[in-house]
Amino acid sequence: MNDYEAIIIGGSYSGLAAGMALGRASQKTLIIDGGEPCNRQTPHSHNFITQDGETPAAISAKAKKQVLAYPTITFVNDKALKAYKQADRFEIVTESGEQYSAKKLLIASGVKDVMPDIDGFAQCWGISIIHCPYCHGYEVRNQKTALLANGPIAEHFLPMLLQWTKELTLFTNGKSIVSDEIAAKFKKHNVDIIETEIESVQHTNGQLESFTLKDGNVLNFSVMYAKIPAVQHTFIAEDLGCNINEQGLIEVDEMKKTNVPGVFASGDCTTQGRAVAVAVETGMKAAVSINIELCNEAF
Secondary structure (H helix, E strand, O other): OEEEEEEEEOOOHHHHHHHHHHHHOOOOEEEEEOOOOOOOOOOOOOOOOOOOOOOHHHHHHHHHHHHOOOOOEEEEEOOEEEEEEEOOEEEEEEOOOOEEEEEEEEEOOOEEEOOOOOEOHHHHEOOOEEOOHHHHHHHHOOOOEEEEOOHHHHHHHHHHHOOOOOOEEEEOOOOOOOOHHHHHHHHHOOOEEEOOOEEEEEEEOOEEEEEEEOOOOEEEOOEEEEOOOEEEOOOHHHHOOOOEOOOOOEOOOOOOEOOOOOEEEOHHHOOOOOOHHHHHHHHHHHHHHHHHHHHHHHO
């Protein structure tokens, strides 16, 4: 059994930010990462100061190199499958069969997007079918834009998109449940609501060109925002008894503590605010919280 002060499950932005802070505190820390970040298809990352426009992979690679410069940090390419609480330590079993233990556990494993049953959608995800205007909106501003959403999510999200484009169409992919009041406001802004389901997406190397609806109509669009569900990459938090909210996210307090003593969580697995800068901030905060507990316990 390989023993550490802290284990971080997930070695993307949040996990690496936590690793850097723990490394600078000289805490013996292991980062376990399965190499499947949710933004692996995204060509560029934005709204992360000093790294605006860089590729997600390049940011991660640079961060990993800097984190591993601290001698107390170890990084393994593996997938954490199970976690057990044994006395005052957590034991982790990985896909390769390795076992590790630590006093503190940080879950920063992100989420996995659940693609709709639309042919071609997954190939465009993160490229021309995007989730966040703050991350990608500037690059596609003033273009003919679709939004795939319905109900309260559409009511919240669409008015914000008018900041980036005035050519908007809402696809509810079935019967609209947008309220009559909000639908009237959409109409005032020349936003059409199309209830016909989308059958397929036409694209070239992930660049959206058109949609084919189930009634046979073909509509040309170059960009779509989509609010799709996501699930946890790992159910370790749930297995350990951590509270999961209605959105399927791990519940944490301001210092990224879960309800289970010794277990922390940060990044996309805890918030709907999915952005690189947010992930980094939460990882740093979790590491500070972990270090404070370790120091107090050793005092």
